[in-house]
Amino acid sequence: MRTRRTPTRAQRDATATPPQSCIVVLPSAFIPWAAPISPNSSAKAQSHQTIHPPRADPLIVSPLSRPIIASRCRHHFCYNSIYRGILTGCNDAFLVDDSTRDRLISQDHRTVEILRPILRGRDIDRYRANWAGLWLIDNHNGYNNIPPVQVTDYPAVKKHLDQYYNTLAARHDKGITPYNLRNCAYHAEFSKRKLFWMDMSDRGRFCLSDSTVFCNDKGFILTGPSLRYLCAVLNSRLVSWLMERTGLTTGMGLVQWKKFAVEAIPIPKLSAKEERPFHRLVDTILSTKDANHSADISSHQADLDRRVYQLYGLTTREIAAVSRS
Incomplete structure (x- = not known):
């Protein structure tokens, strides 16, 4: 009588039907909340940032998505540069409205040479910014072999800044004189094509800019290739969903879209041809x-979201899980 052998676990695994879906655990380098809090952070600063562990409804990624996550993600940020916005140390002095700008120019027409439009974090919206008519007095401290601004060359600006002299002199964020901004080696990046985004928001707020525009330290800029494609993916519902569940938050529950967190978002690298549908939508x-800043773009956004779901290989069930959140 022949004895029937019980198959080993390896044999059972080899012949088993693969599951239709499975949970993919991304490497810690892909997960923003896995980044440790800096040991130099103050206790007060650490108390205002909470770490979101994954919630009870993790994204279920189909096996077809695994190659995308494993081999095609996070390539773009190797070719892009991310910078923080300008830190003045005294916004009351260096940020002026339209009426103050006009007054300074009327007193000295050369003043226009050092006035630049600037965005605050709250002015940055999806795709386009809501500029509030604020101007930066760009008394830079020199960059790329360009010498620092000499405030004596702009008497109207000096007179304006003299109102704040004690504050300017006492601040740590100053340049060679109290009238100068701190060093900013990447000053020229603000004149390039770039993405702006808000550092604290309930969803991704990434907008494109082709002109010389600055932002304050409540925002970031990203320069380099594939900006329209990155704008599309980073403004998608899926990326906001991911950041809600994996990002650091403030005490008020807003997600912190810091540099390290955005760099950790897994974004597939596409060819120029594959990027084109995203370019057309953006x-x-x-x-x-x-044409109309308040226009309804929900249908275009829904189309973009569908393309991003396809990009990551999400199933109908997975899309429904993200859409319900």
């Missing part, structure tokens, strides 16, 4: 917003 949204 261009359509931009032209719509330029």
Whole structure:
């Protein structure tokens, strides 16, 4: 009588039908909340940032998505540069409105040479910014072999800043004189094509800019290739969903879109041809917003979200889970 052998676990695993879906655990380098809090952070600062562990409804990623996550993600940020906005140390002095700008120019026409439009974090919206008519007095401290601004060359600006002299002199964030801004080696990046984004928000707020515009330290900029594609993916519902569940938050529950967190978002690298559908959608949204900033772009955004779901290989069930959140 022949004895029937019980198959080993390895044999059972080899012949088993693969599951239709499974939970993929991303490497810690891909997860923003896995980054340790800096040991130099103050106790007060650490008390205002909470770490979100994964919630009870983790994203279920189909096996077809695994190659995308494993081999195609996070390549773009190797070719892009991220910088924090300008820190003045005294916004009351260095940020002026339209009426103050006009007054300074009327007193000295050369003043226009050092006035630059600037965004605050709250001014940054999806795709396009809501500029509040604020101007930066760009008394830079020198960069790329360009010498520092000499405030004596701009008497109207000096007179304006003299009102704040005691504060300017006492601040740590100053340049060679109290009238100068602190060193900023990446000053020229603000004149390039770039993405702006808000550092604390309930969802991704990434907007494109082709002109010389600055932002304050409540925002960041990203320069380099594939900006329209990155704008599309980073403004998607899926990325906001991921950041809600993996990002650091403030005491008020807003997600912190800090540099290290955005760099950790797994974004597939596409060829120029594969990026084109995303470019067309972003261009359509931009032209719509330029014609009417408050225009309804929900149908275009829904189309973009569908393309991002396809990009990551999400199943119908997975898309429904993200959409319900």
